[in-house]
Amino acid sequence: MTDNAAFDxxxxxxxxxxxxxxxxxxxSLAVATTAWDLGIGVVEIPVQTPADVEALRLVADAARERGLIVGAGTVVTVDHVHDARRAGAAFTVSPGFDPEIVRASAEAGLPALPGVATPTEVQxxxxxxLTWLKAFPASLLGTGWFGAMRGPFPQATFVATGGMDATTAGPFFxxxxxxxxxxxxxxxxxxxxALAALLAR
Structure with missing residues (x-):
């Protein structure tokens, strides 16, 4: 079994x-700085290209100077896991649930946040x-999906990702x-x- 309670x-x-x-x-560094200054301490940089990996490295270095951490997103191969670790990522995020990626991340010392969209994947x-799960694509799943999942899976904690902004986040919370x-x-x-107001919830 793999534990991702580190996301707490x-x-x-x-x-x-x-x-x-x-x-x-x-x-990426400029927008990450905007996020940090606003009070959003957790940043994810997807790693689909060499330029993305370089962005992750740059932002992770800057985050460490602030005592913050950065994660690698769109991690869909074991090679992505290794790229993430070398670039200084502190965790991985995937669009779907792949046990191989989850276990490779754990072996690399990086808690994994896999994506789910069905009861089967959650189970x-x-x-x-894993108790922290990424619900993707949240904007298409809709707010009702989370209520439906809470009944059979009360131990799951969800991060809503995909098509979200300050105007749509409230109902998901x-x-x-x-x-x-x-x-x-x-x-x-x-x-x-509006994002600042959400942070003050």
Whole structure:
């Protein structure tokens, strides 16, 4: 079995996570800085290209100077796990549930946050020992999905990812979501006050 209870401490009391996809190193660092200054301490950098891995390395170095950590996202191969570890990631995030990726991450010392979208995937992930799960794509699953999952799987804690921003996050929190992941909202100055309000919930 694999345990990802480390996310209790990783997220702490902060209800938002930033996902910076395909921005390149310099822009990723700039948007990560916006997130950190706002109070969003957890940043995820997807690692689909060499430029993404370099962005992860740059942002992870800057995060360490602040006493913060960064995760690697869209981890779908064991090679991605190794890239993440070498670049300084503290955890991995995947769009789906793959026990091989979860176990490779654990072996690398990186707690894994796998994606789920069905009761079967939730049940299998819980059987693997995982209690923190990424619900993806949350905007298509809808808020009712979380209430439906809470009945049979009360031990699961969900991070809602996919199509989320400051205007849509509220109902997901009301539905029992623990963390909402946002991306482009961090580059929209009009949304920053709303994101700050969510952090104050």
């Amino acid at each position: 401490e990783i997220f702490g009391d902060v209800p938002l996570m930033a996902i910076l996809r395909g921005m390149g190193p310099e822009r 299998l992930a819980l059987r693997e020992g 009301d539905a029992g979501v623990r963390v909402v992941a946002v991306g482009s909202a961090l580059e929209d100055e009009a949304q920053l006050p």
